[in-house]
Amino acid sequence: MADPANGAAALAVSALTKNFSGLTAVSAMSFELARNEVLGLIGPNGSGKTTVINLVSGALKPSAGAIRLYGEEIGGAAPAAIARMGVARTFQIVRMLPSMSVLENVMAGGVFGHSRHWGDDLRDRARALVARVGLAVAGETPVSALTYIDQKRVELARALIADPKVLLLDEWLAGLNPTELKTGIALIEALRGEGRTILVVEHVMDAIRSLCDRCVVMSSGAMIAEGAPAEVLADAEVIRAYLGDADA
Amino acid sequence: MSAREWRNLGLAAAALGVVALLPLFDTGYWLSVGVSIAMYTVLATSWALFSGPTHYISLATAAFYGIGMYIVGVGIGVLPFAVLVLAAAVAGAVLSAIIGLATLRLSGVYFVIFTLGLAELVRQLVAWVQATLGASSGLYVLTGITEPMIYWQLLALAGLVYLVGWRIGRSRLGFALRIIGNDEVVAVHSGINTARAKVVLFVISGTVASITGAILAPRWTFIEPTLAFGAMLSFQVVIMALLGGAHRLWGPLVGVIPFTILSDVISAKFPNQTTLLLGAAFLLIVYLIPNGVVGVLETLARTRARENG
Amino acid sequence: MDIIVVGLLLGGTYALMALGLQLQYGVARIMNLANGEMLVAGAFGAFWLYSTTRFSPFLSILFVVPLAFAVNWAIYRVLLQPLVKRAKSQGHLEVDSILATFGMAFILVGLMLALFGGRSFEYLYLAEPVEILGQRHGLNRIAAFLASAVLCIALALWLNRTRLGLSLRAVAVNPSAAGLVGINVAAASALAFALGGAVTAAGGAMISAFLTMDASLGVLFTMKALIIVILGGVSDIRGTILAAFILGLAETAVASLIDPGLTLAAAYLLFILILLVRPQGLFGRRGT
Numbered sequence: 001m002a003d004p005a006n007g008a009a010a011l012a013v014s015a016l017t018k019n020f021s022g023l024t025a026v027s028a029m030s031f032e033l034a035r036n037e038v039l040g041l042i043g044p045n046g047s048g049k050t051t052v053i054n055l056v057s058g059a060l061k062p063s064a065g066a067i068r069l070y071g072e073e074i075g076g077a078a079p080a081a082i083a084r085m086g087v088a089r090t091f092q093i094v095r096m097l098p099s100m101s102v103l104e105n106v107m108a109g110g111v112f113g114h115s116r117h118w119g120d121d122l123r124d125r126a127r128a129l130v131a132r133v134g135l136a137v138a139g140e141t142p143v144s145a146l147t148y149i150d151q152k153r154v155e156l157a158r159a160l161i162a163d164p165k166v167l168l169l170d171e172w173l174a175g176l177n178p179t180e181l182k183t184g185i186a187l188i189e190a191l192r193g194e195g196r197t198i199l200v201v202e203h204v205m206d207a208i209r210s211l212c213d214r215c216v217v218m219s220s221g222a223m224i225a226e227g228a229p230a231e232v233l234a235d236a237e238v239i240r241a242y243l244g245d246a247d248a
Numbered sequence: 249m250s251a252r253e254w255r256n257l258g259l260a261a262a263a264l265g266v267v268a269l270l271p272l273f274d275t276g277y278w279l280s281v282g283v284s285i286a287m288y289t290v291l292a293t294s295w296a297l298f299s300g301p302t303h304y305i306s307l308a309t310a311a312f313y314g315i316g317m318y319i320v321g322v323g324i325g326v327l328p329f330a331v332l333v334l335a336a337a338v339a340g341a342v343l344s345a346i347i348g349l350a351t352l353r354l355s356g357v358y359f360v361i362f363t364l365g366l367a368e369l370v371r372q373l374v375a376w377v378q379a380t381l382g383a384s385s386g387l388y389v390l391t392g393i394t395e396p397m398i399y400w401q402l403l404a405l406a407g408l409v410y411l412v413g414w415r416i417g418r419s420r421l422g423f424a425l426r427i428i429g430n431d432e433v434v435a436v437h438s439g440i441n442t443a444r445a446k447v448v449l450f451v452i453s454g455t456v457a458s459i460t461g462a463i464l465a466p467r468w469t470f471i472e473p474t475l476a477f478g479a480m481l482s483f484q485v486v487i488m489a490l491l492g493g494a495h496r497l498w499g500p501l502v503g504v505i506p507f508t509i510l511s512d513v514i515s516a517k518f519p520n521q522t523t524l525l526l527g528a529a530f531l532l533i534v535y536l537i538p539n540g541v542v543g544v545l546e547t548l549a550r551t552r553a554r555e556n557g
Numbered sequence: 558m559d560i561i562v563v564g565l566l567l568g569g570t571y572a573l574m575a576l577g578l579q580l581q582y583g584v585a586r587i588m589n590l591a592n593g594e595m596l597v598a599g600a601f602g603a604f605w606l607y608s609t610t611r612f613s614p615f616l617s618i619l620f621v622v623p624l625a626f627a628v629n630w631a632i633y634r635v636l637l638q639p640l641v642k643r644a645k646s647q648g649h650l651e652v653d654s655i656l657a658t659f660g661m662a663f664i665l666v667g668l669m670l671a672l673f674g675g676r677s678f679e680y681l682y683l684a685e686p687v688e689i690l691g692q693r694h695g696l697n698r699i700a701a702f703l704a705s706a707v708l709c710i711a712l713a714l715w716l717n718r719t720r721l722g723l724s725l726r727a728v729a730v731n732p733s734a735a736g737l738v739g740i741n742v743a744a745a746s747a748l749a750f751a752l753g754g755a756v757t758a759a760g761g762a763m764i765s766a767f768l769t770m771d772a773s774l775g776v777l778f779t780m781k782a783l784i785i786v787i788l789g790g791v792s793d794i795r796g797t798i799l800a801a802f803i804l805g806l807a808e809t810a811v812a813s814l815i816d817p818g819l820t821l822a823a824a825y826l827l828f829i830l831i832l833l834v835r836p837q838g839l840f841g842r843r844g845t
Contacts, residue, residue: 057437083439097430098645108427111420113439118420162438303652350829354836356648357588358787360655362828364590365780369825376818432648479776483663490656523670527663534656535639 002085002165008071010035010166010197011056016065016075018051018221025051027221028065033166038188038198040212040229044242047218049201050092053170056199057089058082069166086114086165090155090172092201096143103139105154106130110161129157133187149180156187167191167198173207185210205233217241260410268403271396279395283467285508286402287460290409291481292489292500294456297413298449299486300494301425304356307482308347308363311370312340312454314477316461318374321387321471329393333462340458341451348447348454363482371477378473386472393466401463409456413497421445483526484511490533493540502541560809562694568805569702570763572709572798574778575785577757583729583791584749586647587637587654591662593779595754598665599625599761600770601673607680614766615704621762622755629754633747636661641746662775669772677771701763708759713794725749729792757782777821784828790841799839803827 004010011033018026026048033039041049054060056067058079067075074082088109097105106126110117117125127139133153137146143154152172159167173184185207191198192211202208208215208229215232217225219241225232232238270282291309299306316336323332347366351359416422424445427435435442465471484507492503507529515522537544574596581589589595602621603614612620640657644650716722727735728745736742761778764770785804789796804824811823831838 059433059437079436080439080441083437089437091433095431095434097427097434099430100426108423108434109438111423111438112441158438303648305652305655350832354832355651357651357655358832358836360588360590361780361783361787362832364783365776365821365825368776368780369821372818372821376816376822379818380816483659520670521667523663524667527660527665527667530660530663531636531657534653534660538653 002070002072002074004035004070004165006071008068009033010037010070011199012066012068012071013052013056014066014068016052016055016067017063018048018055018060019063024221026055029218029221029223031216031223031226033197033199035197036195037213038192038196038200038211040208040215041199041201041218042203042208042215042232043218043224046220047241048221049218050170051221052218053089053168053199053201056082056166057087057168080112083113083162086162087168088113088159088162088164088166089168090152090159090170092170092174094148094151094155096146096151096154098144100143101140102130102135102137102143102146102154103127105143106157106161109158113162114165115161115163125161126157129161130154132160133157134183149176149184152176152184153187160191165197167196169198169200169202171201171203173202173204181207209233261407264403264407268400271399275396279399281508281512283395283399283402284512285504286399286406287464288485288488288504288508289501290402290406290460291457291485292492292504293406293413293497294409294453295485296489296494296497296500297409297416298446298453299489300496300499301422301429302356302446302449303429304352304446304450305360305486306363306450306453307360307486308344308366308454309457309485310367310477310479310481311363312344312457313461313464313481314367314370314374314473315339315343316458316463317465317471317476318387318461318473319458320462320465321389321476324389324391324465329391329466333459336458336462337455340455343458344451344454345447348450349443352446352450353443367477367479367482371473374477375473386470388470389465389468391466395467398463398467402460405456405459405463410497412452416449417497421448425449480526483530487526487529487533489540491529491537491540493542495539496542499540499542560813561806563698563813564806564809565802566694566698566702566805567809568802569709570698570705570760571781571785571805572801573705573760573763574757575782575789575797575801576709576712576794577753577755577760578782579786579789579791579794579797580725580749580753580756582786584725585633585637585746585753586641586650586732587633587658587746587750588651589750589753590655590658590779591665591775592658592757592782593775593777594662594665594669595625595629595757596761596764596778596782597770597772597775598669599758600765601669601678601761601772602758603762603765604678604680604770605673614762615700617762618704618708618759621758625758626751626755630747630751632661632754633750637750638743638747641743662779666772666775673772675772677769679769680765695767697767701766705760705763708756709798712756716794721748780821781824784824787838788827788831790838793838793840796838796840 009032014030016026016029029052041052043049051060055062058077061076065075066073069085069087072085074085097108103123103126106129107122110122110125130139133156135150135153137150143151146154156172173181176184181204188211200212212229214227215229216223217232217238224241225235225238271279295306295309298304319336319339320332323335347362351362424435424440427438427440428442428445432442461476468475488503488507489500491507492501493499514525578589578592581587599621603617606612606617606620607614636657637654640653641650644653716726724740724745725748727740728742732742781804785800786797788803789800804827807823807827808820811819
């Protein structure tokens, strides 16, 4: 049983590798996400960050290596099983359930996964989370009528209603204008304050500095640095990975 | 259950009761129209229970229907009719479970392709078995079952299908199916065992189709493979369900009634053009009313509400 | 031995129609359920030419191919492109294109019934037997096989050596990326669909040289083409050709050793096996 009470790390990734017929997208990654920690997974485009998220959530199967959720092996398991064990995620390109309402979209995460409810109980929880993520629209609004950031809020609420042990945010702040970005960062900051365990893939440097307890930097599938945001972002190797040799 | 739901349930039961009176008024042309409408309503509604939310287009109806019909054809006189209907149900359930487990884990395309040739495959197998056993290619069905009895059995089955569909619609399974139909990636990441949900609904629709075939068998005195496994049936069922609207429980009924009457008229007046017109009907639906008549009505209602509100 | 030769001859002619479908599904992303009807139409074209002008079916390709190309181009632009624009996702497009091509299949069958009637037709062309390895085979089968082989090789070379062929292959691998490197995806899809239809019709003309055809056989051929394409793996021509041979051999083996009425069952058996064991096909890559 993946139990936070035992001493194991929330997420323990060891020698994780993913090959796509000739291309190594993730190469022997090893890192740990501790309970109540916010870990940033950063790196230039194409470095394999979303692939790592996909491997953890079960969307992809590892070619080698292990992924453990509080000591329980989840690498290679079906996504539905991993979701039931307590992993919830958002997607790089937001995925709405287009024919359903805001409330139904949120409810979808709370019936079959880690947290299972139904009926009025489910509805109340969904409503509470809709308010929690700052969505000020009626629950019955069709999700197709929402703005992009509101859809992102819905997706976040859908992940939260599952009461996940580990939350995976795949570039959740991408595509937001400066005002939306401030609200977005504040929202994740609040989640962090609640004690949520979060693995964040991000490009927005401000967010990384303010939100993450630690960072893991990837480049071309491999880990090149690990540590507190300030020191990692000043690391010469990291700068070279992002900007190329001329600016290191 | 709310007061409104009790009222709807009562209205539906009353409507069923009224419709059941038909054989008391006519046992000729109108009764046979009634039997056709009842049959297609059962088939189209149970089809839509699966294909509506999941968008997996099943063309397998004729295969299950034919199997049910053949089981009665083979066993009549040997076993009681009720036992044969039960056997048809079991056969339909087993076959649909096998097909579902094999194809529903994969994308919808494989499923459609598989069901496309299924009726033809079963027909060939049945014909081969009969030829190998030295039996004639047709079966005589001689029973005391009258057309009104067939009609009432179909109505009872229709009532059952509606009841089951209504319960599923309000259940977790129904919610899961709608999520699957919207975005299967989200469904899977929400913890839904998508394969199981799809298979359960497919088995329901396959079993109902087999039972229907069994019930209809006594309508003919002589059954041949081409009659029992006529592929047209699959296509007509799909058209009627889509015409009415496959996303609502009572949608297919809206499509069945006009289409049955219309195709009767057309095959009488233009017997050589039925295939052509069927294809045209398909295209019209896909392009102009993809959500069926019910979808059009709902859009109109929404627009009017927005203008008034 | 006889089974093997006949099976290979049959498979070679199947390869052509399967390649047509592969172009339509792999590049244009249209699951064309009317593919078999297009094949039968090609067969009818060859038959009509032969019975009116005694034109060899192999020469009739010169007439059938451009006509089929134009018709399929029109079908794509008028009927299918609106669906492509309307679809919100790949899955949505697949469902819509299945239903639309399904309707098209009916219309094609209806048209053929109106033009040619419901009876089956066949014609005798090059039906003289030829000896291969001690067994006699119809010259028509051999000629059909050779002609199909030539066309398949030509198509493969065109896809792999020309720029236009490269653009089609790029769209097959990743439509959005292909668009980003300057390929006109809509035009490439239309070209692929039209070319696929033309290739299929040519296959039909070949097959008519040695098989009895009638207007209702479309569904059977659609099934075979679909099974071949899936068996081979949607992305690779070599897979399709290999799968076509496998199907031809399997059908011939079953027809000779068990019963000629079970050929479809043999095809379905292959289909189920590949779906259970290796759904991406022999040469396909597992989807991510």
